[in-house]
Amino acid sequence: GAVVSQHPSRVICKSGTSVKIECRSLDFQATTMFWYRQFPKKSLMLMATSNEGSKATYEQGVEKDKFLINHASLTLSTLTVTSAHPEDSSFYICSARGRGLDNNQPQHFGDGTRLSIL
Amino acid sequence: QKEVEQDPGPLSVPEGAIVSLNCTYSNSAFQYFMWYRQYSRKGPELLMYTYSSGNKEDGRFTAQVDKSSKYISLFIRDSQPSDSATYLCAFRSSGSARQLTFGSGTQLTVLP
Numbered sequence: 001g002a003v004v005s006q007h008p009s010r011v012i013c014k015s016g017t018s019v020k021i022e023c024r025s026l027d028f029q030a031t032t033m034f035w036y037r038q039f040p041k042k043s044l045m046l047m048a049t050s051n052e053g054s055k056a057t058y059e060q061g062v063e064k065d066k067f068l069i070n071h072a073s074l075t076l077s078t079l080t081v082t083s084a085h086p087e088d089s090s091f092y093i094c095s096a097r098g099r100g101l102d103n104n105q106p107q108h109f110g111d112g113t114r115l116s117i118l
Numbered sequence: 119q120k121e122v123e124q125d126p127g128p129l130s131v132p133e134g135a136i137v138s139l140n141c142t143y144s145n146s147a148f149q150y151f152m153w154y155r156q157y158s159r160k161g162p163e164l165l166m167y168t169y170s171s172g173n174k175e176d177g178r179f180t181a182q183v184d185k186s187s188k189y190i191s192l193f194i195r196d197s198q199p200s201d202s203a204t205y206l207c208a209f210r211s212s213g214s215a216r217q218l219t220f221g222s223g224t225q226l227t228v229l230p
Contacts, residue, residue, distance in 0.1 A: 006161070034217065042222070043206065046217045049217065059217075093162070095161075104169065106150075107218060109154070109161035109162045109164075110161050114159065
C-alpha cells in the first residue's frame with residue numbers, strides 16, 4: 001500500500017528553537033498533503049492543507065507564522081514550528097493524498113513526530 | 119448534535135471474538151467512508167475505504183455502510199491481540215479537496 005514517511009519521529013529541544021518536520025510520499029505523488037496535531041487520547045485536529053506549489057490553507061485558530069508549511073514537490077512537504085514553546089509540545093502527523101478523479105483517493109498517514117519543548 | 123458520534127470505549131474482548139465498531143453521522147454530504155487503525159504513538163493506518171452502501175470485506179475485516187441510516191460499522195473476525203489499537207472512523211464529502219471528519223476513536227484491547 002501507499003507509504004508516507006515522516007521524519008524525525010521524536011524531537012526534544014529547548015524553548016525558542018525552530019523545528020522542521022519532513023513528510024514524504026514514497027511510492028506515489030501527493031498532490032495534497034495535510035498536517036494534523038493530536039493530543040493524548042484525542043482525535044486528530046487538522047492544522048493545514050497544502051497543494052503542491054501553492055500556499056497552505058490553515059484552519060481557524062492555527063497561526064500561519066508559527067507553523068510554516070512548504071509543499072515544494074509532489075513527494076515532500078515540511079512543517080516548521082518556529083520559536084517553539086512548551087505549549088507547542090504535541091504529536092504532529094502528516095498525511096498525503098495522491099491524484100485521482102474527483103479527489104477520491106484516500107489519505108495515508110505518516111507515523112507522526114512527537115515534539116517535546118523543554 | 120455532533121457531526122460524527124463514535125463510542126470511545128474502552129472495549130475489551132477475548133482473543134477470537136468478533137468485534138463490532140460503529141459510527142453514526144449526521145452530514146448527508148458524506149460520500150467516502152474510512153476506517154483507520156492507530157497504534158499507540160503511531161500514525162493512523164488505513165484499513166478500509168468505501169464510497170457506497172453495503173459491505174466490503176478484506177481478510178478478517180468487514181466494513182458496512184448504511185447511508186439511509188447514516189451508520190457505518192467495522193467488524194473484526196477472529197480478533198487477535200495485535201488488533202489492540204484505537205480505531206477511527208473517518209468521512210469525506212464528494213469533491214472535497216480538504217479535510218476528513220474523524221470520529222473520536224474507539225480503544226480496543228484484545229486479551230490473549
